[in-house]
Amino acid sequence: MDKLKISTANLVILVAGVVMLIASFLAFRTVSLPSFSRSWNAWSNGYFIISTIPALLGVLMAAHVALETYAPQVSLPDRVLGLTWTQVHFVLACQATVMMLAFLIQDIPLLDRGIGLFLMLIAAIALLVGAVMRMRENTGPRPFG
Amino acid sequence: MANQQSPTPAEITIMSAGAVMIIFSFVSFAGDRSSWGKGLFPIATLLPLYGLIMGLQIALTKFASLDLPRSVLGFTWEQIHLALGSMAALMAIGWLLTDYGPKQIGMWFEILGGIALVVGAVMLQHERNTGAIG
Numbered sequence: 001m002d003k004l005k006i007s008t009a010n011l012v013i014l015v016a017g018v019v020m021l022i023a024s025f026l027a028f029r030t031v032s033l034p035s036f037s038r039s040w041n042a043w044s045n046g047y048f049i050i051s052t053i054p055a056l057l058g059v060l061m062a063a064h065v066a067l068e069t070y071a072p073q074v075s076l077p078d079r080v081l082g083l084t085w086t087q088v089h090f091v092l093a094c095q096a097t098v099m100m101l102a103f104l105i106q107d108i109p110l111l112d113r114g115i116g117l118f119l120m121l122i123a124a125i126a127l128l129v130g131a132v133m134r135m136r137e138n139t140g141p142r143p144f145g
Numbered sequence: 146m147a148n149q150q151s152p153t154p155a156e157i158t159i160m161s162a163g164a165v166m167i168i169f170s171f172v173s174f175a176g177d178r179s180s181w182g183k184g185l186f187p188i189a190t191l192l193p194l195y196g197l198i199m200g201l202q203i204a205l206t207k208f209a210s211l212d213l214p215r216s217v218l219g220f221t222w223e224q225i226h227l228a229l230g231s232m233a234a235l236m237a238i239g240w241l242l243t244d245y246g247p248k249q250i251g252m253w254f255e256i257l258g259g260i261a262l263v264v265g266a267v268m269l270q271h272e273r274n275t276g277a278i279g
Contacts, residue, residue, distance in 0.1 A: 050188070050239040081227055082270065082277020087220065091228040095235070102188040109184060135219070 009137050010065045012130030013089065017062020020096075020123035024055035027114030028103075039114055051103065054096040054124055061092055061127060086131075086138050093131035096124040155272050156203045158265035159226065162258045163200020166193040169254035175245050180255065189240070192255045195233040196262055199226055223266075223275045230266030233259040 006014070027039035028051055042051040049056075064085065067074050080088050100121040104113065152160065170193035174180040180189035202222065205211040217225060237259025240252060270278045 045244055048243065050236070050243040050245070053235060053239050079277075081231070082275055083224060083228070087224070090218075091232070095232045098191065099188065099236075102191055106186065106188050107183060 006065075006069045007134075007137055009130050009133035010069055012126055012133060013065045013093075014062050014069075016123045016126035016130060017058040017060075017065070020055050020058030020120055020127070021062075023116045023119035023123055024052060026116030026119065028116045028120075029108065029111045030114045031111055033110075041114075041116055042120065054099045054120055057092045057096045058123060058127055061089055061131075064089070084138075086134050089131040089134055090128075093124070093128040097121075097128045100124040152203070152207055153269075153272050155265050155268035156207060158261055158268060159203050159230075160200045162261035162265060163193075163196035163198075165261075166196035166255055166258035167200075169193075169251045169258070172251035172254070173249035174251040174255065175247075175249055179251055189252075189255070192233055192236050192240070192259050195229050195236075196258055199229050199233075199262055199266070202226075221275070223269055223273055223277070226266040226269055227263075227277065230263035234263035 024042040026041060028042045028044070028047060030039040031037060040047055042048070042055055064076075067076065068085070076085070078084070083091065100117075103117055104121055170180045170190065172179060174182070174185055174189050178185050180186065180193060202213070202225075206213060206222075213222070215221065220228065237256040240248075241256050267278055
C-alpha cells in the first residue's frame with residue numbers, strides 16, 4: 001500500500017499532466033463556416049511543436065512525480081542546473097500556464113478556440129497549483145510564506 | 146560588487162540579446178506580421194518579453210544601481226535568468242521546428258535571441274560562481 005502513498009501536490013501534478021496530454025489531442029482550434037468545418041489539435045501541422053510544448057512540460061512533470069513516487073529505485077539527480085526538482089516543477093508549470101494564457105488571448109481570424117485549448121489551460125493552471133503546493137510541502141524554498 | 150564594474154561578457158550577451166529581440170519583434174515574424182501582429186500576439190511576443198525582462202534586470206542593476214531583492218519566490222536572480230533563458234530557448238526551438246509558413250527575418254532573430262539568452266544565462270552562472278553548472 002506504501003506504493004500508493006502520494007502527496008496531494010504530486011497527485012494534482014500527476015492528474016493535471018495526464019489531462020494535459022489527453023487534451024492536447026482534442027480540438028485546439030476550430031473553424032466553422034456554413035459549408036466547411038474543421039479542427040486542429042496541438043499536434044497538427046502548423047501547431048506542432050509550439051502548441052505542444054505545454055503538453056510536453058505537463059508530461060515531464062507528471063513523469064517525474066510518477067518516477068519519484070512509484071519507482072524510488074530510479075536514481076535522479078538532486079538538482080537540475082542548480083535548481084531543486086520542486087523549483088523545476090514551478091518553472092515548468094509557470095511556462096505552461098503563461099503559454100496557455102497566451103494561446104487563450106491569441107486571436108486568429110476565422111478560427112475559434114477548441115475544447116482542447118480550454119482543457120489544456122485548466123490543466124496548466126492545475127500544474128501551477130500543484131507546483132506551488134509542492135513548494136509549500138517541501139522543506140526547500142518556500143516562496144509564498 | 147560586480148554592480149559598479151563594467152558589464153561582463155554574460156551580461157553583455159543577455160542585454161544585447163534582449164535589445165535585439167525587442168527591436169526585431171517589430172519586424173516581420175511570419176508573413177507580413179510582426180510578433181505583435183494579429184494572430185501572433187501574444188504567443189510570439191513571449192520570446193522578446195523574456196529577453197526584455199532579462200536584459201532590463203541586468204541593465205537596471207548594472208547601470209542604475211537599482212537595489213533589487215536578492216531572491217524572488219525563493220529563486221536567486223541567477224536562477225531566474227537560467228529559468229527564463231531555458232524557457233526562451235525552448236520556445237525558440239519550438240518556433241524553429243513549427244511549420245508556420247515561411248520564416249521571416251523577425252522570427253530568425255527571435256530564435257537566435259532565445260538561444261543567446263540561455264547561453265548568456267549559463268555564462269552568468271560561471272561568472273558569478275553559483276556552482277550550478279560545471
